[in-house]
Amino acid sequence: MRGYILRRVLALIPTLIFASLIVFVTIRLMPGNIIDLMLSQNDVSASKQTREQLEAALGLDTPMYVQYFKWLGALVFKGSLGNSLWTNTPVMDEILHRLPITFELGIMALLVSLVVGIPIGVYAALKQDTIGDYILRTFSILALAIPGFWLGTLVMVFPSIWWGWSPSVRFIPFSQDPIGHLLQLALPALILGKAFSAITMRLTRTLMLEVMRQDYIRTAKAKGLSVGTIVMRHALRNALIPVITLVGLQAGALIGGAVILEQIFVIPGMGLLLLEAVGSRDYPTITGVFLVFGVAIVFINLLVDLSYGFLDPKVRNR
Amino acid sequence: MAEITDTSVAIRQASTKRPNAIVGFFARLFREKPLGAAGAVICLIFLFAGVFADLLAPYGYNQIMPINRMKPPSWQFWFGTDNLGRDIFSRILYGARLSVIIGLSAAGLATIISVVLGITTGYLGGKFDMLVQRFVDAWMSFPELVVLIVVVAVVGPGMFPVIGILGCFLGIAGSRIIRSAVLSVREQSYIHAAQSIGGGTQRILWRHILPNVMPPVIVLFTTRVGAVILAEASLSFLGLGVPPPAPSWGGMLTGSSRNYMYLAPWMALAPGICLTLVVFSINMFGDALRDLLDPRMRTHR
Numbered sequence: 001m002r003g004y005i006l007r008r009v010l011a012l013i014p015t016l017i018f019a020s021l022i023v024f025v026t027i028r029l030m031p032g033n034i035i036d037l038m039l040s041q042n043d044v045s046a047s048k049q050t051r052e053q054l055e056a057a058l059g060l061d062t063p064m065y066v067q068y069f070k071w072l073g074a075l076v077f078k079g080s081l082g083n084s085l086w087t088n089t090p091v092m093d094e095i096l097h098r099l100p101i102t103f104e105l106g107i108m109a110l111l112v113s114l115v116v117g118i119p120i121g122v123y124a125a126l127k128q129d130t131i132g133d134y135i136l137r138t139f140s141i142l143a144l145a146i147p148g149f150w151l152g153t154l155v156m157v158f159p160s161i162w163w164g165w166s167p168s169v170r171f172i173p174f175s176q177d178p179i180g181h182l183l184q185l186a187l188p189a190l191i192l193g194k195a196f197s198a199i200t201m202r203l204t205r206t207l208m209l210e211v212m213r214q215d216y217i218r219t220a221k222a223k224g225l226s227v228g229t230i231v232m233r234h235a236l237r238n239a240l241i242p243v244i245t246l247v248g249l250q251a252g253a254l255i256g257g258a259v260i261l262e263q264i265f266v267i268p269g270m271g272l273l274l275l276e277a278v279g280s281r282d283y284p285t286i287t288g289v290f291l292v293f294g295v296a297i298v299f300i301n302l303l304v305d306l307s308y309g310f311l312d313p314k315v316r317n318r
Numbered sequence: 319m320a321e322i323t324d325t326s327v328a329i330r331q332a333s334t335k336r337p338n339a340i341v342g343f344f345a346r347l348f349r350e351k352p353l354g355a356a357g358a359v360i361c362l363i364f365l366f367a368g369v370f371a372d373l374l375a376p377y378g379y380n381q382i383m384p385i386n387r388m389k390p391p392s393w394q395f396w397f398g399t400d401n402l403g404r405d406i407f408s409r410i411l412y413g414a415r416l417s418v419i420i421g422l423s424a425a426g427l428a429t430i431i432s433v434v435l436g437i438t439t440g441y442l443g444g445k446f447d448m449l450v451q452r453f454v455d456a457w458m459s460f461p462e463l464v465v466l467i468v469v470v471a472v473v474g475p476g477m478f479p480v481i482g483i484l485g486c487f488l489g490i491a492g493s494r495i496i497r498s499a500v501l502s503v504r505e506q507s508y509i510h511a512a513q514s515i516g517g518g519t520q521r522i523l524w525r526h527i528l529p530n531v532m533p534p535v536i537v538l539f540t541t542r543v544g545a546v547i548l549a550e551a552s553l554s555f556l557g558l559g560v561p562p563p564a565p566s567w568g569g570m571l572t573g574s575s576r577n578y579m580y581l582a583p584w585m586a587l588a589p590g591i592c593l594t595l596v597v598f599s600i601n602m603f604g605d606a607l608r609d610l611l612d613p614r615m616r617t618h619r
Contacts, residue, residue, distance in 0.1 A: 015456040026472045138353065141605070145598035147548060149555045150590030153571050157579045157586050256463025260552060274464065275556065278471040290468060294460050301459075 005306065012298050016291065017072075023290045024068050028283060071284075081291070082284035091288040094273065099292065102262070102269035105185055105192065106254050110247065112193025113200050118243070120197075121204025122231060128209060137205075140198035148257050151191050152264035169266040188261040195257070196250055203246055207239035214238075241311055248304035251297045347606060354606020357599035364596050367411050368418035377405040379412035380563040388582040397588040400570075401578035406588050409565040413589065416566055417547045417596065420477060424484040424550075425542035431489025433535055436496025437527050441504055441519075450493075457490050463552060470558040477560050480553060484546050492538050499531040506530075533611035540607055544600035551593055567593050 062070075074080040081091040124136045160166035167187055174181040211217065212235055220230045259271030266272070270289055277285035348355040367374060377383075383403040391398040397406035435454075439447040466483060473479040503509065504527070512522050551568030553559035560566045562573065567589040579586045 015452075015459060018456055019460065023468065026469070138602075141601050142594070142598055145544075145548075145601060146594045147551055147555075147568075147590065147597075149552060149568070150571060150586075150593065153576070153579070153586050154590070157583055160580060161583055252458075252461035253463075255461040256552075259463055259467070260556065263556065274467065278467060278558075286468060286471075290460070290464060293464050297461065298459050 005302070008302050008305070012295075015298070016294060019294055020072070020287065020291055021068065023287050024071065024283075025064060028064060071287075081288035084285050085282050086280055091284045094285065095270070095288055095292055098268060098270050098273050101267060102255075102258050102271060105189055105258050105261070105267065105269060108185055108189035109192035109196065109254060109257075112190055113196035114243075116193070116197040117200025118204050118236075118240070121201040122208055122236065124201065125205045125208035125212065126227070126231070136201070140201050143194050143198040146194070148191050148195065149260045149264060151194070152188065152261055155187055155191070156264065167265055171266070171268050184265075185267070188258075188265045188267065192254065192257045192261055196254065199250065200243060200246065203243055204239065207242055208235060211235045211239045241308065244304055244307055244311070248301040251300040255293055255297070343610075346610065351606035351609065354603050354609075357602030357604075357606065360595060360599035361603055364414050364592075364599075365418055368414035368416075371411040371415045375405075375408035375411045377408040379409050379565040380404065381408070388578060388585075390582070391584055398582065398584040400585050401575055401582065406570075406585065409570060410567070410588050410592055413565040413567045413570065414592070414596075416477070416560060416564060417550070420481055420484075420550050420560075421543045421547045424481045424488070424546040425539055427481065427485025428488035428492060428542050428546070429535060429539040431486065432492035432496050432538060433528070433531075435490065435493035437500050437523050437531065439493070440497040440500025441523055441527055454490055454493060462487060462491075463549070466549065466553055467556065467558060470553060475553075475558050475561050477564075480550055480559055484549055488542055488545060492542065495534060495538055496531060499534045500527055503527055503530045537604060537608045537611060540600065540604040544597045544604065547600075548593070548597050 071082055083090055124133045127133045172180040172184050220234050262269045262271035274289045386399050387403040389395050389399040395405050399405055439450045469483050509526055512526050550559055554566040554568030555572045570589040575585055
């Protein structure tokens with residue numbers, strides 16, 4: 001087992017180096033140079049000399065491959081992602097500050113999707129091909145089709161018109177007001193969880209239908225067990241294992257959705273950081289956020305694979 | 319099993335443009351999958367609206383009428399007007415055109431990339447397959463929207479960059495689905511027969527593999543159209559898609575218009591409802607197509 005984990009982690013390294021190289025090079029090709037942006041804020045008629053001084057101060061005057069190896073060296077040996085070109089503070093600090101918020105949002109959305117998706121999926125499977133099943137399935141396709149950013153917009157606009165209430169756009173830290181903090185994240189988490197509830201529901205339904213046709217379920221029925229016992233003790237346990245894989249597969253979409261919802265609800269997480277950095281051409285921050293997202297997804301998938309061993313005795317003994 | 323061969327025959331005939339087979343297929347769609355058929359009809363309505371936006375729209379998509387700023391829906395302005403006094407109904411129609419163009423071309427590009435990658439890696443296998451699969455792994459280990467944001471920031475917003483990026487992204491991701499279909503076709507005896515009579519690789523891929531993986535290809539294309547429309551709207555919403563004043567549905571919900579939605583809430587409604595309706599009907603239609611054409615894909619979700 002330990003060897004397996006080690007091999008998986010080692011296999012990550014080329015992927016991440018390859019990806020970091022691509023990001024590093026491509027974002028430096030962005031139109032709208034950061035030097036122009038900075039100079040336009042301070043001094044419109046900047047001479048060539050100040051331009052060169054600024055480039056040198058930011059370390060942008062050396063060839064790109066030199067910049068890349070410097071950056072990679074700092075990452076490997078000092079665990080640093082470089083400094084923000086605007087604030088000159090370490091990118092790593094900013095990311096460590098913001099990552100927990102996005103992580104929290106993602107976990108809450110995941111909980112929503114499991115709590116809503118699994119019971120409805122089980123119900124739809126037990127009532128296969130009835131009106132209820134059709135309605136729930138149609139609703140799930142509808143939930144997938146509603147864009148999260150539109151729902152977020154509606155939530156911002158309509159309650160304020162009808163009741164004069166709108167979600168706070170001032171971020172409440174957990175340390176200040178834990179309940180206010182969780183309530184603030186609840187709305188975006190519900191919206192983010194909506195699409196995943198639908199996906200979870202559909203998968204749970206398919207898997208339950210498959211499991212309910214198995215011989216051991218028929219045996220359980222023949223023994224006279226109640227439907228509730230059969231579902232909870234026999235069927236659901238076997239049906240749910242692939243649902244965990246889904247979590248790994250959806251991690252990317254979850255992060256993408258979080259980026260948009262953080263923008264709408266002005267939540268200072270990784271997504272807002274990325275959008276701000278893209279807007280201000282802050283190369284080290286963009287590279288850092290991108291890389292952290294990549295690492296996060298790869299690790300989530302690793303955890304998902306490992307959790308199989310704990311959950312499924314068939315895999316454990318192999 | 320009879321059903322599968324039936325439909326694959328129907329598809330092969332459809333692809334050689336025999337109108338009867340297409341009519342027959344749609345008759346089956348309406349008989350067996352009424353919801354999917356309803357989805358197809360709504361898709362056609364939007365396609366029609368997009369294609370004939372010039373003729374149907376009462377106003378231009380960027381025709382600014384300062385006197386009619388933020389008018390609620392009425393007979394004159396069906397969906398109301400926005401903060402610049404532009405008719406939202408007209409903008410929705412032109413937005414449908416934009417969605418149709420981007421949806422079809424990016425999904426088309428994605429499907430071509432998926433098919434080329436999928437059938438070559440699936441059929442040839444070996445080192446080439448290994449190499450491409452590791453590349454696909456690396457590619458897919460980053461969140462889609464984040465890659466899109468970074469790439470659009472590099473290339474600059476606009477219709478063609480969005481089509482190109484979405485096409486490449488979804489194309490590479492979708493190649494897995496085609497590849498797995500090819501893997502099962504590859505071992506069929508007619509392929510071995512073609513190999514043993516000395517058929518060239520190109521000929522086998524083109525004449526024998528491709529026609530037999532057409533059902534998943536068609537389903538993939540359909541579902542991709544919905545995914546592309548939604549992704550384009552998200553990008554435009556973030557200000558990274560098709561730049562204003564182009565009437566992108568996502569773009570209509572963003573920027574300065576957000577400040578006016580509190581006074582003119584109808585500005586927030588029409589674009590979102592249209593997006594939902596279109597993506598919903600494409601997905602319904604896609605699901606029905608999948609059930610009719612390719613029952614194997616049912617569990618892939």
